């Protein structure tokens with residue numbers, strides 16, 4: 259009983275975390291537009307406005323949801339194209355990376371062995387990826403951030419790699435614990451509650467995805483998320499789940 263109420267509290271804290279992240283990102287881009295950083299005419303700022311609208315939809319999508327749950331259910335399961343999905347994220351976060359003097363790149367393959375269709379809860383998968391990309395930007399002082407979509411054998415792989423401060427080997431096992439932050443992050447001027455990676459891990463686990471983290475202190479961090487290939491040609495959650 260206590261366990262259940264704790265998990266509900268975590269679900270709500272996670273939801274609040276992601277809704278406020280979405281508003282924070284929107285505010286940052288809006289301020290840049292007001293400052294004229296991308297031009298004055300409607301034509302110049304239109305791509306940014308489109309990104310803003312999508313970010314707003316993200317916030318609304320989270321609030322409108324009947325459940326704060328990160329697990330896919332029959333009601334939330336869907337199919338989408340990961341190539342397009344990441345392209346949208348890339349456009350939204352490119353502006354935020356630029357604001358922090360970082361270069362965000364999106365690297366793809368020319369062809370994919372089984373296409374790029376993924377089955378899952380797109381809102382939760384978006385939350386997983388946004389939290390990892392936000393961290394990559396937050397914990398990188400200078401350099402590049404890469405989002406990659408690759409094939410590895412039959413599986414589809416999303417990589418998010420940064421050239422930031424890295425995570426010490428002895429701290430790696432803590433990063434998915436809710437509310438945990440590395441001591442140097444607590445001392446830094448980067449605010450945070452230690453929720454982002456807990457959310458990312460919960461989404462991966464609930465979707466049956468594998469997540470790997472490789473990090474070298476002072477050099478950078480790479481998150482690898484593996485979407486397993488399924489018999490019906492789609493990656494991610496098993497199609498049989500839809501029949502339950």
Ligand SMILES: Nc1ncnc2c1ncn2[C@@H]1O[C@H](COP(=O)(O)OP(=O)(O)OP(=O)(O)O)[C@@H](O)[C@H]1O
Nearest residue numbers: 393394397424439440443450451452453454455479
């Ligand atoms: N890309 C990264 N590079 C270096 N350290 C990282 C990276 N991602 C996460 N960390 C470390 O892992 C900790 C946990 O990350 P998490 O996203 O859960 O929390 P946060 O970023 O501190 O706060 P929040 O996500 O709640 O705003 C961070 O405080 C940081 O110390």
Ligand SMILES: [Mg+2]
Nearest residue numbers: 393450454455
């Ligand atoms: Mg974070």
